[in-house]
Amino acid sequence: MASGLVEKVSAFCRSPSRFLFGTSSEVFLAELLRELRDDRANYTVKVLLLSPLCEYPALLCPSDSVGEETALELMSIFTQSPPKFVQFRSQLLVALTCVLTCSSDVSGRLRAFPDFLDLLLQLAQDTSDLHGDAAPRSLRATACDCLREMEALYPGLLSQRLELLGGLRHQETSRLHQAYAGLQALVLRNAVYQLTQEKEAGAARLRALLGGNESVECEADQNAGPASGKDSAPLSSVILGPMGTVPTLHTGPDCKELRSALSSLLEESYLFTPLSQAALLYRLTEVVAMVPAIPPTIFRAQLLRLLGTSEVTLLHTTLLMKSAFTDSLFSSEDEAFLFKRLVVLSQHPLLSTPEKLFYMDCILHFPENRPISCGDSDEALPVLLTPRLASALLPVVFNDSATLLSRFNLLSLVYLEAGEEEDGRGLEYLYEHLTSLLRIVESGGRRENVVTFFRAAFLFLFHFHHVERYCDNLSQQLCQLYLQHTRFAPHLINLADRTQEKLPDSSWALGLLKALQRVISETPISQTTLPDLRWHLKVLTRAAEEGEISQHGTLRFLSGIIPPSSSSLSSSGDWRLGNGILGVCRRLLVHPSLESMFIPLADILQHVAGHYGDTDIRDHARLYYTLLTTLSREKLATVLAHHAEGGQQVKKRTLSCLMTEGEGLTSILTIHETEVAIIRLIEADCEQLEAEDLVQDEAERGEPVLETYRAQFSSAAFASQVTLKFLLTHTETRDARFDQLFSIRLHFSLTDDHYSELQDLSVPCLFRERPPPVVTLTLKPREPYPSSLHVSAIFTTQDGLTWHTTLPDIRVCFQQIFLPLPAPPSWGRAGRQAVFAGLWEEMSSETGECASSLFCCQLEEKALSALVEKHFLPFLVSDPSHKDEFRALLFLPPQSHVLLKISSEEDAVHFRLATDNWELLPHINDYLLKITAS
Amino acid sequence: MSLRALWIISHEKGEHASIRFSRRFATVELRAKRLSGSSYVAVPEDDCFLQLLLTELGLSGSKQAFVAQRDDCLYRPRSPALELHITAPVKGTLWPVLAISQAHLTLACLPLVDASPGQRPPLSSLLSESQGLSFLAGLQTFLLAPGSKQDGEGLVSRLALLPSVLLQVCPLGTPLELPLTGTLAMPSPITSAGIQKQPAWRTGLYRGRAVVNVSVVETVRSMQYGNRSRQDLWDVYGTVACKCEVEGVLPNVTVTLSLPPNGSPLQDILVHPCVTSLDSSVLTASSVEHWDGSAFSGPYKFPFSPPLEPFILCSYTSQVPVPPILGSYQLKEEESQLHVSVVLKLHESVKNSFEYCDAHLPFYNRDQMGVVEVKVSSGQLDVSKEKNLLVWALGQKFPKTREVTMEGKILFSGPEPGPSEPLCTGLTAYIKLYFKVPDTTLSGCSVDQHSVQVYSSAKPRIVTSRELHSKDYWIWNSTGTAPVSSGQMIV
Secondary structure: OHHHHHHHHHHHHHHHHHHHHHOOHHHHHHHHHHHHHHOOOOOOHHHHHHHHHOOOOHHHHOOHHHHHHHHHHHHHHHOOOOOHHHHHHHHHHHHHHHHHHOOOOOOOOOOOHHHHHHHHHHHHHHHHOOOOOOOHHHHHHHHHHHHHHHHHOOOOHHHHHHHHHHHHHHOOOOOHHHHHHHHHHHHHHHHHHHHHHHOOOOHHHHHHHHOOOOHHHHHHHHHHHHHHHOOOOOOOOOOOOOOOOOOOOOOOOOOOOHOOOOOHHHHHHHHHOOOHHHHHHHHHHEEEEHOOOOOHHHHHHHHHHHHOOOOOHHHHHHHHHHHHHHOOOOOOOHHHHHHHHHHOOOOOOOOHHHHHHHHHHHHHOOOOOOOOOOOOOOOOOOOOOOHHHHHHHHOOOOOHHHHHHHHHHHHHHHHHOOOOOOOOOHHHHHHHHHHHHHHHHOOOHHHHHHHHHHHHHHHHHHHOOOOOHHHHHHHHHHHHHHHHHHHHHHEEEEEEEEHHOOOOOOOOOHHHHHHHHHHHOOOOOOHOOOOHHHHHHHHHHHOOOOOOOHHHHHHHHHHHOOOOOOOOOOOOHHHHHHHHHHHHHHHOOOOHHHHHHHHHHHHHHHHHHHHHHOOOHHHHHHHHHHHHHHHHHHHHHHOOOOHHOOOOOOOOOOOOOOOOOOOOHHHHOOOOEEOOEEEEEEEOOOOOOOOOOEEOOOOOOOHHHHHHHHHHHHHOOOOOOOEEEEEEOOOOOHHHHOOEEEEEEEEEEEEEOEEOOOOOEEEEEEEOOOOEEEEEEEOOOOOOOOOEEEEEEEEOOOOOOOOEEEEEEEOHHHHHHHHOOOOOOOOOOOEEEHHHHHHHHHOOOOOOOOOOEEEEEEEOOOHHHHHHHHHHHHHOOOOOOOEEEEEEEEEEOEEEEEEEEEEEEEOOOEEEEOOOOOOHHHHHHHHHHHHHHO | OOOOEEEEEEEEOOOEEEEEEEEEEEHHHHHHHHHHHHHHHOOOOHHHHHHHHHOOOOOOOOOOOOOOHHHHHOOOOOOOOOEEEEOOOOOOOEEEEEEEEEEOEEEEEEOOOOOOOOOOOHHHOOOHHHHHHHHHHHHHHHHHHOOOOOHHHHHHHHHHHHHHHHHOOOOOOOOOOOOOOOOOOOOOOOOOOOOOOOOOOOOOOOOOOOOEEEEOOOOEEEEEEEEEEEEOOEEEEEEEEEEEOOOOOOOOOEEEEEEOOOOOOOOEEEEEOOEOOOOHHHHOOOOOOOOOOOOOOOEEEEEEOOOEEEEEEEEEEEEOOOOOOEEEEEEEEEEEEEEEEEEEEOOOOOOOOOOEEOOOOOOOOEEOOOOEEEEEEEOEEOOOOOOOEEEEOOOOOOOOOOOOEEEEEEEEOOOOEEEOOOOOOOOOOOOEEEEEEEOOOOOEEOOHHHEEOOOOOOOEEEEEEEEEEEEEEEOOOOOOOOOOOOOOOOO
């Protein structure tokens, strides 16, 4: 039970939504609570069972009432659990805090809240654990943390308990004093903040809070205060807001109590772990910032220790103090020292990369005593960061990419600030550095190197796009790079896009695209591989988007690749390549200089429409050609416009943009599978094969008939096929989506090897309300046996989606393979009878594959005539009016015969059989049984 | 100062990524919701988070050459605070997601931004940022601590300990301390210690004879080009590691570092938070400005009250006038073979007594080595199994001349191509030196046994040691183009 529940808990925590899909939160919660209540259950397991309540209390207790019940339940579990299970009890306190705070909606607070608060306060004061079992984890510390969290959620909740908390901290000598201090500092900060929000609050109120000699007024306050339900939102940092918005509490110079509380906390701060120490110092910074009567120099004694620290969070606190107090705590020497320290730290060999990057960010946002720029949003370079100082942070190729880019950015800002444009060595260094990155990319750097290089290139352009010397050279180098590695096309296009977007005034991107277009159009086509060509077309497509770029080079390139003689590339009929070509053409159609390239473009389109190896591409080329030659420029622009809107989101498929560009087409290019059979093939009512009107007998033939007859088979195709007709209809399954189907392509697959492979068949359309189309299936038997065929179909629905479906199998029956004697058309009955006689004689000898047999059955004479009429008329060789003996010859392609002599004898009707393929006998037997039985 | 959620992810270069542990802090999430109002973006479920994080870290879809979302050239600071763009159920940006990686393990957390909604505050104004970084680094050390094999059961067992460790160090999303890395993951019982307050970072009381162990370890890095146009570079940094077993709640120990006369001052000193006070002159020297010769050069006094576990008391950098080993490396392409010539000189000020000294000469973007006709004046030469690396073991001592040479020809006629490296094409090649010299420091910095003061009743045992070792010690072929790596260009 418990182990199952543990698995459920981990499944829940992995993905609550998926878990609750299968069960409800009430069931799961009930299960958890039941197990938690169970005294026999293992307490280590119970700790785990609490985690869903700690992590997702609002999901498990979606309403106040459930939250209330759960909290009461957990409180009772807490009181009943043996004190020695400290870890469980601690976790239980955490869970209770989460349930009580998160399950209620914003407005109110649960009724169990005050009780729990009392419990926590009581636990926080209970020092008995010191003398008891000396557990590793003190319940007291957890209680303090729960109180601190509740105070953070409901600021002011504990402001009336400040004196108590101060006392507890003071008495505590074990390392738990840290927990009290953290709580006290937060409560103090919230209390001071609340006073700043009250009118007429001053030194007296502050003293009352700290000193505890609460006035009646305060008592009243306590009852109406936050604990009873009035809510206050969590506070954001008070020193983080824009300058000058720190709320202040005017106390006059007299605030000894506050000062002594602060001093005593500061004195002990050294005893705290760096994380808690930083948090404490930050809270105290906030308090001092709000109370002008306390001079910031109260922190002075701690500063030196903090400035020398190796702990990132402690130095950070120092910076935040600097930001809050500027020159009232830091002289300009201190400032310079702190700044230098930051530079040192951001490249210190012993610090981790994330720490160094963090310090780099601190440099860019250094809170200067006298900031020159006032824009506080963007990164502004501090005046203290001279090029000389910054040279310690020059990027090197051995840097990881984050560090490299961060340094590159910083140094760019520095050189920009220093006005290095023409012959600054710093700028030269940066460009050299960019070039060495390019070399690495060129000689086959990893993907990360490539991305880093392009980011660095973007940074360089972003800052120095006006320094033509370097930017032009960069364009050239990028073209070189592209020729060597065309696969960087998307990176280059991305770089062009971004520079254009971020630097609307710069023409660099235009220049790059122009240069790329030039190098592409100058490349000999014979040296271009298919992948190269695809990338080239991508780049050209992008270049064609620019109205200012002349497109003649592109046209030259396109005309170069399309004639099939020049290369095998376009004659291969590669659909993607074709789309690439059409993509360029499409952009050219809306290019402002279309007039001047009308004829070459028309030629290209016409050529593609006429000669390209893929039908789809030809069709589209024809469409573009028609659009180009028939529409006015304005109309053409409107028809093809939606891309110009720049929305990559535009996924609408219009007739004019059926192809390319990737993602939007996924669902269209995907073939969907139907769940059930939508359509089927049913046998068409066989129009009876008419008994041919035979040419009346001509004279006796001189030549031996059998030989003449057999000679016909020397041509392999002779009488080798059987034609079957089917109707293509919908199945009974009704689905409006499939009422109208188009371009149905039927695919047949064999289940045995009696027949040759079958060709696919196309049916233009199938509408439910129209008569079903007839499908003619031509079978070419290898052996004339019955068989069945698997059928599947691919079709398009009205919404443009393509589907694949499986049809019910179709059976090829034995009688469907029968053909009449394939005698030369000029022969009359006599010739046929002669063949019959000749064959009969041969077969009766039963040599080789030949066999003869007899089938008998009871039939009235009339019934027999009807049977012959119905089943054998096309195959009759004898005159149908000769009722005493019917002779029928069944020809089964490719070269089998079944000869029948049917006659009524005294006792029964005899079917005398002869065949040159004895393996057909069982099938014939089945067939005769079937037709005679009915 | 609080975290909304925490994740521990393991992966192999982006493949087979899985979340090994995650924790959401519901109350902090509630605060985030109330603080950010309408701009609130909820923490997504694990699967979704994992995908977004891997994409942002550039680790996803390693087979695709260009993925717009991952490879966009637009620069924005990505590390250490990432932006994750959530699309479902609601569009939004999760920021700042802190992530640190080591080997196959990535740790991430989402700190609470306790600013009023609206404009995004700079990263450096959020204390939760550095707290998150510290906390993640501490967790990383805990998870990958020595003794736990990186991929094996060590990690699994430490992950299993994590829920109880978090209850201790970060029960409700506010990190209070870092997990202890020792074998004993649980601190000793809480005890009252009389009048004196016990530091929160001192996890227990030591009883027994006082032992203080101080070791100074210096690391030297170098880039040598053997080229007039390019300045050779080297730097030295040192750490002073301590292990103090001393009785008392808040014992006092003082360690003093001293330099030889005329030694260049220790720079960029960083100290452990247990150091009680510092003289401002200790911190004045810095590597980023020019030393005017008048700077304070010791002795450096560090009074502190030690934690129980071993710790780094302080670290420093130093500018020494010469690199310990000066090298020259020359390659010449002669038809199909490569002519190699190497000279290594040990500076006279360095103690000629190594624990080891190896020179590695890798060759990239070539076939494997076939015939190696190379002579060395001292030491022993080996060809690696993969046949793309020469290992020159110089042993414990340089000869009396303090100079060793290597001369000869290598024919790259092996049957298979060797490894490739985009940095080392053509004649761009390097020697990497690995050495360790016991009982010496380049800066001359030392801790005298007698200068260690312990204020306790019994006489303490004091052990001090020094050593120097190399890291990133490169000597580039002077006939090829070495990659630019100057970190100290003079502007």
